[in-house]
Amino acid sequence: MIENQDSDWEKIAGKLHNELSVEEEIEFNEMMSGKGHLIKFEKAQKIKEDLSKAGPISENGKIVSWHRVGAGIKTYRLRWIKAAMKYAAIVAVAFIAGNLFRSHSSLDQAPHFSEIFVPYGQMSQLTLSDGTKVWLNSGTTMRYPDRFSEDSRSVSVKGEAYFQVAKMPDKPFTVNSADLKVKVLGTSFNFSAYPEDNYSSVTLVEGKVAVQDCEGKTIVKLHSGQIATKDKNTKTLTIKEEKTAFYSAWIEGKIFFDDERLDQIALKLERWFNVEIYFADQQLKSKRFTGTILKNKPVDQIMQALELLSPIKFQHQINSNGKDKITIYKRS
Secondary structure, three states, X not given: OHHHHHHHHHHXXXXXXXXXXXXXXXXXXXXXXXXXXXXHHHHHHHHHHHHHOOOOOOHHXXXXXXXXHHHHXXXXXXXXXXXXXXXXXXXXXXXXXXXXXXXXXXXXXOOOEEEEEOOOOOOEXXXXXXXXXXXXXXXXXXXXXXXXXXXXXXXXXXXXXEEEOOOOOOOOEEEEOXXXXXXXXXXXXXXXXXXXXXXXXXXXEEOEEEEEOOOOOEEEEEEXXXXXXXXXXXXXXXXXXXXXXXXXXXHHOEEEEEEEEHHHHHHHHHHHHOEEEEEOOHHHHHOEEEEEEEOOOOHXXXXXXXXXXXXXXXXXXXXXXXXXXEEEEEOX
C-alpha cells in the first residue's frame, strides 16, 4: 500500500515538473480518474504555486530550515519519503518557505521611517503613533518611525519643533539633532536646531527633560521654565530661567524676540515668510530687539514695525520666479 502511494506521489511530482514520459503521462491521466488522486494532485499543485510566491532564501536560512526539516522527518517517521523524493522535495521546500515566510514577516514588522519637510513660509502639525503631538516650524525636517519599538521612542529633527509627549514611564522619548539629544518621559517642550543657526536650544514648558550630548551622556536636567542653549562655536551650554511660553508661541502664530540680534531675527523671518534678507550695512546685524509680532501679518508690516523701533529702512523686491528679496539699510 505504501509503495503504491509512493508511486502515485512520484507521478504527481513528475507532472508538476514536466518530467513524465509518454507512458507515464498516460498512467497519470488514468490515475487522475480517481477522486482521491485528484485531491492529492490539487494539494501538491497548491504547494508549488505557493512556493513560486516565496522570496529568495539566504544561505543561513537554508541551513537552519534544512535542519528543521530533518528534525521533523525524524520525529514523524515519514516512511514514504525515501520512495518519493520529488514529492519530499516539495514538502521540504514548502516547510522552508513557511519558516522563511514567518522570518520575513518578523522582519517586515520592523518600523518603516518617514521624513517630513515643512517648506519655508509654512507650518505643520502631526500626531505620532504613540499619541505624541508635534508642531513643526518653517524649514524643519523630522524623521520618525511609523511605530516605535517596545522599549524606546526616538525621532530626529533639523529645525524647530514643539512636542507634547505622550506619557509612557517605561518608554522614554528622545529627540535627536546634530548637536544635542533631549530625553523625556512625558512633557511639553520646544526644540530648535536649525543647521544654519549658531545655537541649538531646548525650552521646557512643562515636565522634566534630560539634555544630552550626541553620545547620550546627560549634560543637564531641566525643570519647567528653563531654557538650555548650546553655542555651536564655543560648544558651551547655558541655562536660564525664562517665560518659556514665549518660545512656543510660534505654534499659535506669534513670533517672540527677546533681546535678539537683527541678523538672527532675519533668519527667522526668512523661514517664516519664505524671503531672502540682505544687509546693506553689516553693522546693522548686531542691533537687538525685544517684542512679539503676529506671523499671519504680511512681511512688509513686520519690517515697518522694526523700522519704528530702530534706525533702519527696508526695500522689498518682488520676484515672480523665486523668493522675494528684502534689503535692510541704515536710515540716515
